[in-house]
Amino acid sequence: MARIVLGIEYDGSGFSGWQWQPNQRSVQSELEKVLSKVANRPVTTICAGRTDAGVHALEQVVHCDVDVGREFHAWLLGGNSYLPDDIRIIWVKQAVSDFHARYSAIARLYRYIILNRPVKSALQGKQVTWCYYPLDAEVMNKAAQHLVGNHDFSSFRAQGCQSKSAFRMVHFVDVCREGDTVIIQICANAFLHHMVRNITGVLMDIGMGKQAEDWALTLLAAKKRELGGVTAPPYGLYLVSVYYPACYGMSKHPAFNKLPEDAKRFD
The missing domain is CATH 3.30.70.660 (Pseudouridine synthase I, catalytic domain, C-terminal subdomain)
Structure with missing residues (x-):
């Protein structure tokens, strides 16, 4: 089992929010449907922060555990070729150590x-x-x-x-x-x-x-x-973005330069 991390951009105006909801169009359901198609088996995602209906994301961070060998560009290009126009995978990378999209975030x-x-x-x-x-x-x-x-x-x-x-x-x-x-x-x-x-x-x-x-x-x-x-x-x-300790190798949005030093103590 390998853990991959994805950056997701979406226009939330056409969704009931991030999270799966019965008989509703959600970002999570659309993304998992497409990732499962690329993996040829079910894929479950966990995000950094669930957004409400109508809320957008410039860089939502998502991780998922997969047991199939796929190059990163296969997840990126293959995923985007199946996704609707209001969702895009903007990057894919290997998770470092015990990375968790939600619980590792500072x-x-x-x-x-x-x-x-x-x-x-x-x-x-x-x-x-x-x-x-x-x-x-x-x-x-x-x-x-x-x-x-x-x-x-x-x-x-x-x-x-x-x-x-x-x-x-x-x-x-x-x-x-x-x-x-x-x-x-x-x-x-x-x-x-x-x-x-x-x-x-x-x-x-x-x-x-x-x-x-x-x-x-x-x-x-x-x-x-x-x-x-x-x-x-x-x-x-x-x-806009999520901040993680430096040990996870995630890029930092320039606005996070304003974080106080005690908030960056894990860096």
Whole structure:
């Protein structure tokens, strides 16, 4: 049995999410169906972080155990030749040592893109979230800094979140404006269900002037989801990259250079 690791890119707008669901189109089901065809036997995958319906990935990391001899280019080219147009395998490599796509990860990086102009996009309807009301990205960025650190994010988790603990370590949050686009980038050791979308909803209310800059801090202290405002839509959300200890030989996204040294202690 050999373990291979794959980088997967997908447009989540046509899927019920990453995970297998009965009678639903999921990224996992499409990918496993194709990998099983290449292997000529069933293949099961495990990902770094399950994404919700409508959420995209620039580099989801997946591993699977296979007992057939295939060159890496066979998985890459063969897999992509069978995959639908909204999923692509972007790289394949041999797993090093005890690598596990989920449990070996130190941090995940997400990006949320908001088109902030009076008119919706004709081209990016399912790739960005549209907000016609002017957003103050500088104020949003200041508010976001209250979330950095190890906190109880109960006010920012979905009501049905199944995680046993609401504590997460947020390494950094950046909010900036590029023309008509406001971009939120957030990195944490892991995320609760809907955590990024709920944080985005709070920051958007602050950016519109509906709430004060310290509202995010107030919500952290409250630990009550019902006080936390609107959950932002899924379409502007992207899993950008996953950070692993250097011993696994995985490439690092440049944004991870901002990780504090204690988060990179395994490197």
